[in-house]
Amino acid sequence: MRTPAKTSRRAAAAAAAAALALAGCTGQAGEEEAAPTPGVTADTVTIGTHQPLSGPAAAGYSAVSAATSAYFAYVNANGGINGRSIEYLVRDDAYEPQLTNEVVTELVEDEEVLAIVNGLGTPTHSVVLDYLADEGVPDLFIASGSRTWNQPSLYPNAFGYVAEYTTEGAALAQYAVEQEPGANVCVFGQADDYGDGILEGVEAVMGGNEITQIQTYTTSMTDVSVQLAALKAADCEVNILGTINGFTALTVATAAQMDWFPKWYVSSSGADYPTLVGHLGEETAAQLLEGMVCVNYLPFGPDDEWTALFRQINDEYNEGAPFTANTVVGMSVGYLFAEALAAAGDEPTRESLIAAVESGALQGNGIVPLSYSDVNHAGYGTVGIMTVADGVQAYNGTTYRVEVGQVTEVEADPVPLVNGGIPAG
Structure with missing residues (x-):
């Protein structure tokens, strides 16, 4: 969906204000200060998301953003990323596209977030995809298996996350x-x-x-x-x-x-x-x-070190909420954003954040490292087979890489836990 009318009015007002400010400048062009990056202060980074906290999709999925918030609380309690704490603004869209448009517009224009992270749902996120592209807002780690997000030529700011x-x-x-x-x-x-x-x-x-x-x-x-x-x-x-x-x-x-x-x-x-x-x-x-x-494609098993850390974080920062696969998803997304923010530099911008994801340096915490690049904005293309035996759900050793419908068995290459699960800059 394209930018709403009020966005155009705000953009026009911002442009007029910028023009007046420039007219009043008496120094050389090289002396003008760069505009501040939205969502970034000396000690905080603010990002946002849309999630179904109510409505028919809330069961289970509402736990995702709660887990992400808990992971960020853990990071903030341990010094943050490059000296900045992460503020995560979660807005309820009830899995209704019209409401998604409203809350995302609010996050971008009123809250001035640095990025939208892990917006959930294909029908919901589709309505804000063009808007976020037009605004140049990093649209990171979308929670949907649609192929739509992996179109770098059309949406250079959008990145999928879950396996398609x-x-x-x-x-x-x-x-x-x-x-x-x-x-x-x-x-x-x-x-x-x-x-x-x-x-x-x-x-x-x-x-x-x-x-x-x-x-x-x-x-x-x-x-x-x-x-x-x-x-x-x-x-x-x-x-x-x-x-x-x-x-x-x-x-x-x-x-x-x-x-x-x-x-x-x-x-x-x-x-x-x-x-x-x-x-x-x-x-x-x-x-x-x-x-x-x-x-x-994410860590989940009784003996996994990431699972053990996430259980600890869940107990301490998520009020002991039930620990499920959605808990792991939420914390894994949080870790990946922290990894991207650390790689974006001491003075992160929207441009440096996107460049960090496209660099190919981000690994995530899955059963294989992620493989983002400037031509691949998809998330996990490799998945492992899990089975339930005697009430325990665990990987059974079979892992497949899927490319254009071709399935190849590969070896899992789990990303190890380092530095207490907090990425370093």
């Missing part, structure tokens, strides 16, 4: 083909870009004609028994799910009521075991989710 939906679909399909040769593979996904992306990834590996059955749901539904009856009638043996956590729980529970227990292969957005336990209860989850396969 097509990447996850392709990885799940590849693992299914390898582990269950000859099985009837089906797809059940959300009826939007999320489910479409998962399906596209599966088709890239298997071909559309090899998928036994495809069914979809909408987030307004409370009953998916019709769709699951169709999958059961088609004798689906492996079901690849493009579902959010609530619908993953609803799906496996409904299938169990039908006395149907196929194999579940689930995208990262709907496979967080602690969250699913919250929906299903421990005993039911232990029975229905045993053997569940999913993909992930």
Whole structure:
């Protein structure tokens, strides 16, 4: 969406003020002071985000920004980045695009943030993509698997973060083909870009004609028994799910009521075991989710050093909120922004922040280092396979790199924890 009318009026007023200021200058051009960088003071850096803190998407996802805020509190308590503390302004958009436009405009024009970080959702973030590009605001680490964000020629300021939906679909399909040769593979996904992306990834590996059955749901539904009856009638043996956590729980529970227990292969957005336990209860989850396969790209496991640090931060700075995969996502995003800010220099600007991300020097904290560049603004293109065994969700040693639908097994190369998880400048 283009800049709102009030933006144009404010821009005109700012231009007029700048012209008057220049007219009053009596010194040489080289002596004029540079305009201050929005969101940067001598001791703080202010950034913002839009998140669904209320509404239908709030369950689970509202925990992301809380975890990011907790990580920044930890950083600030330990001296900040290059001597500056990070102020993180979280605005609720209730997952409604019109509200997203309003809160992001407020963050940019009234709060004058340095950057927008981890704005969540494809339909919501899409409405502010052009606006942020026009304003030159760094649009960092967008929380959506859409390919839209990875267009450096159109959006040089925008960077994705999570694995693209097509990447996850392709990885799940590849693992299914390898582990269950000859099985009837089906797809059940959300009826939007999320489910479409998962399906596209599966088709890239298997071909559309090899998928036994495809069914979809909408987030307004409370009953998916019709769709699951169709999958059961088609004798689906492996079901690849493009579902959010609530619908993953609803799906496996409904299938169990039908006395149907196929194999579940689930995208990262709907496979967080602690969250699913919250929906299903421990005993039911232990029975229905045993053997569940999913993909992930961030640290998560009982013995992982990043997980241990994030649990500590969660206990101390997040009021002991439940520790889930969304906690890890939120803190990992916080770490990556801190890493970018450290690399942006002692006097960060919007331009130096974007240059820091494009430099290729940022590693993140995933199972492989990130690979941003001036021609690649995507996040994780490599994902690992996780399985649930005896109530423990952990990586099983299979890792795939996905490029243009081509899936290649690679070795994981986890980024080590250094300096207490606080990037140094």
